[in-house]
Amino acid sequence: MNDWQRKSPLDWETYLNKLVKVVAVEKHEYEGWVLTVDPVSATIVLATFPENEKGSISFVMGHAVQEVEILQEGDSDMEQRLARILAPEESQTYSAEELERRKNALKTWLETNHIPVGEQGELGRTLSVAGVLSIEPPYGPEQCSSTNEIILARVQGLLQGFLQQQH
Numbered sequence: 001m002n003d004w005q006r007k008s009p010l011d012w013e014t015y016l017n018k019l020v021k022v023v024a025v026e027k028h029e030y031e032g033w034v035l036t037v038d039p040v041s042a043t044i045v046l047a048t049f050p051e052n053e054k055g056s057i058s059f060v061m062g063h064a065v066q067e068v069e070i071l072q073e074g075d076s077d078m079e080q081r082l083a084r085i086l087a088p089e090e091s092q093t094y095s096a097e098e099l100e101r102r103k104n105a106l107k108t109w110l111e112t113n114h115i116p117v118g119e120q121g122e123l124g125r126t127l128s129v130a131g132v133l134s135i136e137p138p139y140g141p142e143q144c145s146s147t148n149e150i151i152l153a154r155v156q157g158l159l160q161g162f163l164q165q166q167h
Helices: 011-015 076-086 096-112 149-166
Strands: 019-024 027-039 043-050 056-060 065-072 117-120 128-129 133-134
Touching: 011 027, 019 043, 019 128, 027 096, 056 149, 096 117, 096 128, 133 149
Parallel strands: none
Antiparallel strands: 019 027, 019 065, 027 043, 043 056, 117 128, 128 133
C-alpha cells in the first residue's frame, strides 16, 4: 500500500476542485482538476478542459499513484464547472413557481387526455398516474417511476411528446 492509499477521505478531500499533477508508476504524469477520489480504491478522478472541447475525465488508479502535487486552487467558477460535468444536462434548477407551473401544465394535459392523475406526498409535489406510476419534479421522462415497465415506457413516451410540444 502506498502513501496515497494510506490517506483518509478527509485528506483526499483537501485535493477536491484543485489543479494537480499526479506522478504515477513508470514516471507517467497526469494533470487535471480533481473531481473526486474513490474512498475504497483511492482512485483519483481528474477532469481536463482541452481548448474548444467540453471536457474529459480520466482515472488514475490509487495503487499507481506515487505523488500528488497541487498546482492551483480552484475558484468558484471552476467548482461550478466541475459540478456540471457530473450533473445531467436537464438538472438545471427550477424555481418553486416554475416547478408548480410545470406540474400543473402536465397534470392538465394528462387530464385532457383522460389519463387519471392525482397529487401525492406532503406538499403534493409528486404526480400519481393511475396509482401505478409517479412523476417527481421537474416532471420529465427521467423522473417517472413504476414497477410496470410497459406503463412506464408508454407514459415516458407521452411525456416526451408533451415536452416537445411545449418548446
